[in-house]
Amino acid sequence: MATIVAGTDADTNRARALAEGIVTIPGTDDLEAILVHVFDENPDDADVEQVASVRRAREILEDHGVEVTLEGTSGDAAPELIDTADDHDAEMIAVAGRKRSPTGKAIFGSVTQDVVLGTDRPVLVCSAERR
Template sequence: MYHAVVGVDDNEERAVACARAVADLPGAETGARVTIIHSFTDDPSGASAAEIDSVREATVYLEERGIEVDVTGSSGDPAERILDVASAADADLIVAAGRKRSPTGKALFGSVTQSVILNADRPVMVVGDTDG
């Protein structure tokens, strides 16, 4: 059995693309466990990660394929939280979605995926852009 940590933001298409990538791994239907993490930057209503549409969509996709799913929420820097969860769970793989950004956008806003790739101590699978 292998364990993947999937970082999910608010975008449902990217979340399902990450779930699909995990489900498509060899043996996933019989030997995978997934922890989906959503990191809140602002949560004034006190929502749980499981209430976020993108998290629900990814969870349903995986569970329909017989894959065990845990959901966790956190606050703070998303890249750091993804790495923390992966380390604490001794995950075999981190999955994150990539998206196209202009060079200026990258410089101004950074990239959670880029930060995860640069700081991870385990394999990272980047799922392609779904925005166009």
């Protein structure tokens, strides 16, 4: 079974685009997706299953026969995704990109860019912008 680690954030549209991108990969009937939600702050000790975007992505993936595991963590998103992929020896990392200006990337950073540059694994970048 192939394993893909997919990073989710709170944006339901990006989570949908991420899941729809993953199900276009050939052989999804033999694919396990580990949906990782990295909490910036979690003062209420929320569970990953409480995040609407995670639930939506899981629903789409499971509707297409993908086995789904959920993981919630806290910290810096890019290193957490890369570490999770390493821990599970994943074949691929999937992220949902977003359009940002060069200034926005400099100020806010880019998880997608950090993941692409920080791993030797293939990275699938899905975009909700075209919808």
